[in-house]
Amino acid sequence: MKHDFYVMGILVDERDRHAPELQKILTKYGSIILCRNGIPDHEHQRGIITLTIKASSQEKEAFEKELSRLSGIVFKSFNLTDSVE
Numbered sequence: 001m002k003h004d005f006y007v008m009g010i011l012v013d014e015r016d017r018h019a020p021e022l023q024k025i026l027t028k029y030g031s032i033i034l035c036r037n038g039i040p041d042h043e044h045q046r047g048i049i050t051l052t053i054k055a056s057s058q059e060k061e062a063f064e065k066e067l068s069r070l071s072g073i074v075f076k077s078f079n080l081t082d083s084v085e
Contacts (some may be wrong), residue, residue: 004081018072
């Protein structure tokens with residue numbers, strides 16, 4: 001199974017309210033997350049998380065499907081592997 005590299009940005013609105021559910025999903029998919037960086041934006045009560053992921057397309061789709069079910073979360077990702085091939 002082919003595994004590609006992805007970069008994902010996640011914006012968490014109302015951090016105190018939405019971060020616990022997001023953390024559960026990040027923990028569940030921890031095996032595909034190579035790097036995680038979080039930056040709190042205290043002024044606007046939100047957080048910005050960037051992830052580097054190595055996953056099959058099925059793993060990435062399952063991860064994104066779970067993220068899309070959360071309220072207060074916006075995310076975008078792109079495939080780095082496609083950019084260099």
